[in-house]
Amino acid sequence: MYAPSLIRYGQTEPLPEPRMLRAGPLTMQYEHGFLRYIRLGNHEVLRLIYHAVRDPNWATAPMVIEDEIIDQQTDSFHVRYTSVCQNETVHLRWQCEIIGEPDGTIQFNIDGEALADFQRNRAGFCILHPIPECAGQPCTLTHPDGSQTVAPFPEGISPHQPFLNIREMQWPISNDGSAVLWFVGDVFETEDQRNWTDASYKTYCTPLSRAFPVLLQTGDTIQQSVELRLVGSFANPLDVEPNPSETALGFESKTLPLPVIGLGANPEALTDSAVHLLKAARFHHLRVEVNFQHHDWHGTFRKAVGDAVLLDLKLELVLIFNQLANYELYSFLKEPVEPSLVYSVTILSNFAKSTPATLLHEVTSPIRQAFPDAQIGAGTNAFFVAVNRQTPPLETVDFLSYAISPQAHAVDHLTLMENTTAQPDTVRDARHWTPNVHVSPVTLRPRFNPDATSDDADSTNNQMPFSTDPRQMALFGAAWTLASLKGLIQAEARSVTYYETVGEEGIIQGDFPSAYPNQFVAEAGMVFPLYWIFRFVNGFREGRVMPTTSSQPLKVEALCLQKDNKAVLILANLTDEPQTVSAPITRTVVVRTLDESSFRKACFSPESFREASGESLIPENEELLRFSLPPYATVFAEWEIRAV
Structure with a gap:
């Protein structure tokens, strides 16, 4: 028998339990020492604040967290922990502190000590900015000498760093306010991570124009601090729209070749x-x-x-x-x-x-x-x-x-x-x-x-x-x-x-x-x-693609294909939680679900999985089909296209 975790994601270790934190009007997810999905209401301000040690081959040393203490209040928090980053060459210990204030200020401090002699390409903070919210937005950059420049987050994929020599950066996050990032302990710059198909811009410590790798000797220390603060007026901290319980699919009329x-x-x-x-x-x-x-x-x-x-x-x-x-x-x-x-x-x-x-x-x-x-x-x-x-x-x-x-x-x-x-x-x-x-x-x-x-x-x-x-x-x-x-x-x-x-x-x-x-x-x-x-x-080779849109593309995605008089809608749950999906399909479909319950048949009796009669799903009010997707499940919905 395969354990549920093996069926879902191929490993026996449980997924880390995320914890939702609040700093005044900002909400975020705390997971394994880092802050993810920092949001003002439903607007994503930052994708991730984290720290890393990269070795001379740019491999990231794995991190183990010790002595973690989380003090969580209604509109603030205080997190402290020790982390040890170690691989075949790297060995460094961080003392870490994250403070979230009721006014929306977040401060992340790290104090590192090398526990062995090793070479590093980078050691310290990285901040990820979400593409949809930032692309095209003007960013005011303050440089170490106090001078300022303004440049936009790139819409096309920038081959080289769009922002250099950064001490502070500020960009709009609403009609009435902005976010400000302030860095201490190093000079930062920004790259467009879509070059590597990462869905973010990354602002990171230590400019690449400086020579690397750098030798750290036992006992050498690194101190850095990142502060996020809000400038302007913002809504009441509790005025946050809940995440929709259902993902809505849309279909475009123009088809594309497969x-x-x-x-x-x-x-x-x-x-x-x-x-x-x-x-x-x-x-x-x-x-x-x-x-x-x-x-x-x-x-x-x-x-x-x-x-x-x-x-x-x-x-x-x-x-x-x-x-x-x-x-x-x-x-x-x-x-x-x-x-x-x-x-x-x-x-x-x-x-x-x-x-x-x-x-x-x-x-x-x-x-x-x-x-x-x-x-x-x-x-x-x-x-x-x-x-x-x-x-x-x-x-x-x-x-x-x-x-x-x-x-x-x-x-x-x-x-x-x-x-x-x-x-x-x-x-x-x-x-x-x-x-x-x-x-x-x-x-x-x-x-x-x-x-x-x-x-x-x-x-x-x-x-x-x-x-x-x-x-x-x-x-x-x-x-x-x-x-x-x-x-x-x-x-x-x-x-x-x-x-x-x-x-x-x-x-x-x-x-x-x-x-x-x-x-x-x-x-x-x-x-x-x-x-x-x-x-x-x-x-559906040599068929056509009917483009789809997902209201929550980080939770559910879909691909719709048609050829001759047949069509299929393939839905995928991208999360470890059940998802509900609605699609504007007005006819009965035959559904096959690939999930934990059908895993063994699909993987070890493939022909019986394909030939088994699927379940019929009838649209509600002849207007909408509603699908239930278990964690990481894929649903195949097939139907015949009526002749016009």
Whole structure:
């Protein structure tokens, strides 16, 4: 039997219990030492105030809280705790204090001491600003010398820091007032985290123009303070509109094409049962990386060709060149492959984060000759930031490509779900350069660290690599995938590629049990819940998308598809709490729910789950359908479209 926590999010540890705090007119959520969702009424003022220690590879050291004391009053609070940040190299202890006053002032103080010698890229505060409330708003910046400048929070994704050299910042949060952040102990600057598909702007300590990493010696100390205060007149502290108990869906009249959807290759041999399941999901293409830095690239490529033929898929080739690109391409083109099998070729470099013009000049023409029907593209194998800061020349290629992972900066459940809202912004901005945007691959965790300056600590034989996430096999993974797909599709990406075929980073476990049974609890033959997202969506290949809007996109998301006389609405609960959803659908639908009660059937008897007769749901007053979604559940509602 799978415990409810394993079914929901792939881990046995319970979720941290959030506590709601109030500082006068401000409400917020206190969780694991940090303040989240600081709101004035229903207006989000700040997304998160937190502190972190980043090592020379920009990895964040995990934090353990000790001696936590919370003194909570009706309109104020006082929190004190000790936290220890430690990984293979970092070891630092913080003494922390958070004070919330009845007038809406919040002060967060940290006093750190290095418990060992180590190097750090950053140690101290970060503040996240929400995109919807801040984008386009003017911000008054006070600099360390007392001078002031005014600049807006960027609406398009800013490739570089929009705000520099900050001591204080002030921006409007209502018609009558503003929020002010005041920093002590370091100089701050702001970056647009949508470059990494984080749904926030981040104001952080220590300008990147200063040399890093910095050596901290045992006994060295760090003191910082952040103060948030309100300026102006505000409503009574208790005049807060309650959160609506129901999420309302809306539908747009204009439909969009459904992009082609692919899957990443995996070195594991595909058995008959795996082939049967993967073919039933009707993907368009199989992604394979041919990295000429690896001596075994020939075998990787041949395996992928065989898998593509076996699965009746096209090939998405990603060619990653070294400095002898002409020779490497010559060697590659001697490999036997039917040219019509190749759907696309992405040209990348091991020596640049974004495809350089010189490489495109060398290899584009012979690749076109070898694969005349294939699309040729450029871009990056890493985050959107690489192409935003150095956009490759696109005059001689057909598309731009970049990868997505929601865990560049944080790994908690809330952040991952929040970050699905930033993915469409990257497609929107990329479409300013070319209408043909490919997102490949999309993974829960980054496959590698593009900013590492040294090797990360090796995983032991019984420890998962960082690229593996146990939420892949849980309901959480399906809900996240649906929210991600909806955003990328409605932003009009032309091609998207997710995950791998089998294994811990795939959509099914395959015929071998998990290699990390204590951390990734998946049995041989298991179908992961996110498999069902693709199986239903790809059932509408070459169909149309009816764009949806959600009144609470951090709680519930939806994707609606139609083809011929059939339609499906896929709903995902992005939270650990039950949700109710209303949709303006005027006909009876057949509903299948993927939740804790159906988990075993969906994962271990997939055909019986798909073929089982769903439950009929009848609209209320012939106007509205109301759905109940258990925690992290996905609902598939199908109906036939009446002929006009």
